[in-house]
Amino acid sequence: MLRIPSLLLFFSCGAVTLHAQADSDSLLVRSIYDEALGHGEAYENLRTLTKEIGHRLSGSQSAAEAMDWGKSVMEAYGADRTWIMPVTVPSWTRGTIAEASSIGADGAATALHITALGGSVGTPNNAIVEAPVIVVKRLDELNPESGVDATGKIVLFNRAMDPVLINTGAAYGGAIDQRGNGASAAAASGAVAVLVRSLTHALDTLPHTGALRYRDDAPRIPAAAISTVDASWLAHALESDPAMNVRLQLNCEAFEDVEQGNVIGEWTGTVKPHEIITIGGHLDSWDIGEGAHDDGAGVVHTLETLRILKAIGYEPQRTLRFVLFINEENGNRGGKEYARQAGIENEQSKLVHVGAMESDAGGFVPRGFRIDASDAATDVVRGWRALFDPYNVHLFRRGGAGVDISPLKTLSPRPTLLGLSPDGQRYFDFHHSSQDIFENVHKRELELGAATFAAALVLLDRHLPSPE
Amino acid sequence: MLRIPSLLLFFSCGAVTLHAQADSDSLLVRSIYDEALGHGEAYENLRTLTKEIGHRLSGSQSAAEAMDWGKSVMEAYGADRTWIMPVTVPSWTRGTIAEASSIGADGAATALHITALGGSVGTPNNAIVEAPVIVVKRLDELNPESGVDATGKIVLFNRAMDPVLINTGAAYGGAIDQRGNGASAAAASGAVAVLVRSLTHALDTLPHTGALRYRDDAPRIPAAAISTVDASWLAHALESDPAMNVRLQLNCEAFEDVEQGNVIGEWTGTVKPHEIITIGGHLDSWDIGEGAHDDGAGVVHTLETLRILKAIGYEPQRTLRFVLFINEENGNRGGKEYARQAGIENEQSKLVHVGAMESDAGGFVPRGFRIDASDAATDVVRGWRALFDPYNVHLFRRGGAGVDISPLKTLSPRPTLLGLSPDGQRYFDFHHSSQDIFENVHKRELELGAATFAAALVLLDRHLPSPE
Numbered sequence: 012m013l014r015i016p017s018l019l020l021f022f023s024c025g026a027v028t029l030h031a032q033a034d035s036d037s038l039l040v041r042s043i044y045d046e047a048l049g050h051g052e053a054y055e056n057l058r059t060l061t062k063e064i065g066h067r068l069s070g071s072q073s074a075a076e077a078m079d080w081g082k083s084v085m086e087a088y089g090a091d092r093t094w095i096m097p098v099t100v101p102s103w104t105r106g107t108i109a110e111a112s113s114i115g116a117d118g119a120a121t122a123l124h125i126t127a128l129g130g131s132v133g134t135p136n137n138a139i140v141e142a143p144v145i146v147v148k149r150l151d152e153l154n155p156e157s158g159v160d161a162t163g164k165i166v167l168f169n170r171a172m173d174p175v176l177i178n179t180g181a182a183y184g185g186a187i188d189q190r191g192n193g194a195s196a197a198a199a200s201g202a203v204a205v206l207v208r209s210l211t212h213a214l215d216t217l218p219h220t221g222a223l224r225y226r227d228d229a230p231r232i233p234a235a236a237i238s239t240v241d242a243s244w245l246a247h248a249l250e251s252d253p254a255m256n257v258r259l260q261l262n263c264e265a266f267e268d269v270e271q272g273n274v275i276g277e278w279t280g281t282v283k284p285h286e287i288i289t290i291g292g293h294l295d296s297w298d299i300g301e302g303a304h305d306d307g308a309g310v311v312h313t314l315e316t317l318r319i320l321k322a323i324g325y326e327p328q329r330t331l332r333f334v335l336f337i338n339e340e341n342g343n344r345g346g347k348e349y350a351r352q353a354g355i356e357n358e359q360s361k362l363v364h365v366g367a368m369e370s371d372a373g374g375f376v377p378r379g380f381r382i383d384a385s386d387a388a389t390d391v392v393r394g395w396r397a398l399f400d401p402y403n404v405h406l407f408r409r410g411g412a413g414v415d416i417s418p419l420k421t422l423s424p425r426p427t428l429l430g431l432s433p434d435g436q437r438y439f440d441f442h443h444s445s446q447d448i449f450e451n452v453h454k455r456e457l458e459l460g461a462a463t464f465a466a467a468l469v470l471l472d473r474h475l476p477s478p479e
Numbered sequence: 480m481l482r483i484p485s486l487l488l489f490f491s492c493g494a495v496t497l498h499a500q501a502d503s504d505s506l507l508v509r510s511i512y513d514e515a516l517g518h519g520e521a522y523e524n525l526r527t528l529t530k531e532i533g534h535r536l537s538g539s540q541s542a543a544e545a546m547d548w549g550k551s552v553m554e555a556y557g558a559d560r561t562w563i564m565p566v567t568v569p570s571w572t573r574g575t576i577a578e579a580s581s582i583g584a585d586g587a588a589t590a591l592h593i594t595a596l597g598g599s600v601g602t603p604n605n606a607i608v609e610a611p612v613i614v615v616k617r618l619d620e621l622n623p624e625s626g627v628d629a630t631g632k633i634v635l636f637n638r639a640m641d642p643v644l645i646n647t648g649a650a651y652g653g654a655i656d657q658r659g660n661g662a663s664a665a666a667a668s669g670a671v672a673v674l675v676r677s678l679t680h681a682l683d684t685l686p687h688t689g690a691l692r693y694r695d696d697a698p699r700i701p702a703a704a705i706s707t708v709d710a711s712w713l714a715h716a717l718e719s720d721p722a723m724n725v726r727l728q729l730n731c732e733a734f735e736d737v738e739q740g741n742v743i744g745e746w747t748g749t750v751k752p753h754e755i756i757t758i759g760g761h762l763d764s765w766d767i768g769e770g771a772h773d774d775g776a777g778v779v780h781t782l783e784t785l786r787i788l789k790a791i792g793y794e795p796q797r798t799l800r801f802v803l804f805i806n807e808e809n810g811n812r813g814g815k816e817y818a819r820q821a822g823i824e825n826e827q828s829k830l831v832h833v834g835a836m837e838s839d840a841g842g843f844v845p846r847g848f849r850i851d852a853s854d855a856a857t858d859v860v861r862g863w864r865a866l867f868d869p870y871n872v873h874l875f876r877r878g879g880a881g882v883d884i885s886p887l888k889t890l891s892p893r894p895t896l897l898g899l900s901p902d903g904q905r906y907f908d909f910h911h912s913s914q915d916i917f918e919n920v921h922k923r924e925l926e927l928g929a930a931t932f933a934a935a936l937v938l939l940d941r942h943l944p945s946p947e
Contacts, residue, residue: 044643044645045643048642048643049642049643174516174517174923175512175513175516175517177512177869177870177871177927179923212922212923213922376902376904378871401645402645403645403846403873403874403902405871405873406871434844434871434902436844436921436923436924436927437921437924440921453904453905453908454680454681455642455647455680455904456904456905459645459904
C-alpha cells in the first residue's frame, strides 16, 4: 500500500502547476483505492450493521441501536466531534399478518406473495377483505371519464418496469406512481384495497415494499405489493375467470411520532474550516430484509471514507461532515432537518455549506456520479474524468444526487451536490425486499464504491471553488 | 421495440454524410439493445446449455451433445449453412477421488477442500501420498540456488491474487504461474505433489481448477487446487506445527485423443461476401460447475447475436461466421485449427478474414472492448464511443481479444480482433469452480452483453475498412 507523504499534501495549498496538482491528485486517489481494497473495513462494518443490528425502520428500536453504533464507529475512526441531530420520525409497524389469496369461481384458493406497502393502513378491523378485482396499468384508467367502476373492488396495478431502458432507475421512476399514488387514486374511484406489482425487473415471487402517500381527499385503503410472478399470474387468471375474487388481510398500525436523529461526525478543516462539505447515506431502512444495499452500503461507504482518509494521513482543507441520515424511506425528515439547520448555520454564523455527497444507490461496482450543481461546478467535477479512468469510473451525468441531500439545494449559495452511481442492473432485484441482505453485497464492489466516494470527497475538498 | 426500416440500412451502401451514417448507426444500435432486452433468448439458451447439457469438458459426451445443440440453434436462427470443423481434442477425466487432509504432529486430521488441476496425473497407483509440506509464494523460491529442499515434499503455492489491482484479470495473470507451471517447478526440485492456492479474490472453501502444463524435463507429479480459506489455514497451521504432513489422493486419468470440433454457422454477406468476420465463444468448459460464465455466456452471446440481427432485419455486408470453439480450456486446439484453415482460405481462395470478435470473460454487465488491431483499425473502433455511451459501454482499451481468436493474428493481412469486456469484479468468484452455474448469471447483464456484442459486430461489418 502506498501512503502519501505529507509533502505531497502540501502541494495543494501552494502555487503549483496544474500538472503537479494532477500528479498529486492521482497519487492521492491511488492511495485511497489501495487502502480500501487492501485494508478495507466496509464489508465487516456492513456485516455488523445488517447481521447484528438488522433492519432499521424509522422509529424502531433497531434504528436507535444503529444510531448508537454509527456514532461509536465515527468516534473510533477519529472524528473530531460527533453528535445526534434530533429528528422526529414516524412510527409504523407492518404487523404480523400480510396474507392474500385469489378465490376462483370454483372456490379454489391460490395464495399470493404480498407484503404491505410502507404506511398502509390495515384492513378494517384487521379482518379479511374480499372483493372482485380489476386490473389497470395506468392511474388515469381510474379517472371518472374512463368509465371504469372500481366501487367495492380491489385494484391490481400491473404495469411492469420497462425492460428496454438501460437505466434501471429510470424504469423504476416510470412505474413508481402505482406504488406512491395508486392507493388514493383507486380509493377516489371507490376501491376498497389495492395490490401493486412489485417494482423490479426480476420475475420471481418476492414482494417489494416501499412508501405510499395517502391524499387527504380520498379514503385511506389498505395497499400491498404483490410479487411480479403473482401479479402476472393474477392478471392472466382474471382474463379467463373475471369473477375471481381476492382476499386480503393486513394488520399494519401507525403510532405516535418518536424522536430519533441524524448521526453526525465532524472533522475540522485546516485551511477553510468555515466551509462545510457533507457526505452521507441513510441509516434507516425498510423493515424486511436487512437494508444492506439500501442503504447499508451508503452508511458503510460514509464511515469507510472517514477511516480511509485518516489512514492515508489526509488533512482536509474544509470541514467534513459525515452524516447518517434518518427517515429517508418514509418521510425524508432527516434530510429536511439537516438542510434546515444548515440554512440557519449559513445565515447566523460564518459557516457555509459548499458541497454534499450521497451514496444511496447500492453497494455495486461504482460507475460514476450524478451531478446536481452549477455549470461551473459541474465542469470542475467533469474535469476528474482522467483521474478516475484507471478505476473504470466513467459516468459524470447531471441528475438527482440523493434524497437526503436534495433539500440542501435550497441553500444560498447553492452547494454542489454529487451522488455516487453504482451499476444499477441488479439493484431492483433486492431493493425493498426480504433479499436486501448482506449476502447479496459483493465485498470488492462495496470496497470500490467506498474508494470512489472517498476519492470524490478529497477532490471536492481540494478543488471546489469557494463561494465569492 | 423499434424495428429498422430497410431504407435505413440502405444508407450504409451509398454516399451519405457522416452525420446521416451516425444517425443510422445509432438507430441500429438502439434496435439491437431493444431486441436483446425486450425479446431476448440468451438467458433461456444458457439455461438449456447449462442445465440440460451441463459441463462440457473437451472429449466428453456432453461436449459432443453441446456441439449438436449449438449447430441446431444456428440452423433455427437462420444461418445460411452450418458445419462442424473437426478438431482432435484431449480426453482427460478428473476421476472420482480428490481428497486431502493435513495430519498434525498430534495425529489430528483436518480435511482440505481441493480438486485436481486439469491435466494432472493421479497419485501413484491412485493411492494416498503423504508427505511434509513446504510453503512458497513464488516459483523461483524452488530454484537450486534458493536453498529450499523440496525433495520428498508436497509444495503449497500460496501467493494470493493482488487485491489492489482494479483489473481482476491482471491479478489473475499475476498469480497464474503457480497453477500453470508450479507442478513442474516443484517436481524439478524433488517434490512429490503440489497444492495451488485457488485463483480467486474470494475467501471461501471453493477450489478452482484450471489447466497445468507439465514440462518434459521434470517428473509429472499430481497437482490440486486448494481453496483460499484452506490454503491460508494450512500455511498458518504449518507455522506452529512445521512437522504437519499432508495426505493427497487423486485418480485422474488421461485417454487417447478424440475427434470433436468447432461448430460454425455462416451468413453470407450481400456486398462483400468474400470478406469474413468471425464472432464466437468457446463451447467447452471445465468439468465442475456448469461452465455458465466460462464460457456459456460467450456461446449464448454468439447465438443471440445471430438471432438479434435476423430479428431486426439486418443484412450483412460481409460474410459473418458464428463459431463455437472447442478445447479453449486445455489446449486451444479449436482456435488453432480455425486459424490454420482461415490461413488456407486466405491463400487458396478469394476469401479474406478481416475481423474476429470473442466473448470469453463472463456474462456480467458489458463495459467495453479489448482491441487487438492496427492503429488505423483501433481508431475506427474507438470512434464508436459516442454510439455506445447511452449503454454505459465505455472501455476501448488495447489488449488480448480472446484465446480462441488469438491465433488469427498470424494471418496476413492481419484481421482486427475485438474481445468483449464485461465487468470483471465477480468473475473469479465463480471461474473454474463448482459455482460457475446458471444461477450465478444475471439475466439483464447477459442480455446487455449480447446486445453489445451484436452492436459491435454490426459496426465492424459496416465500417471496418477493407484490406487494400
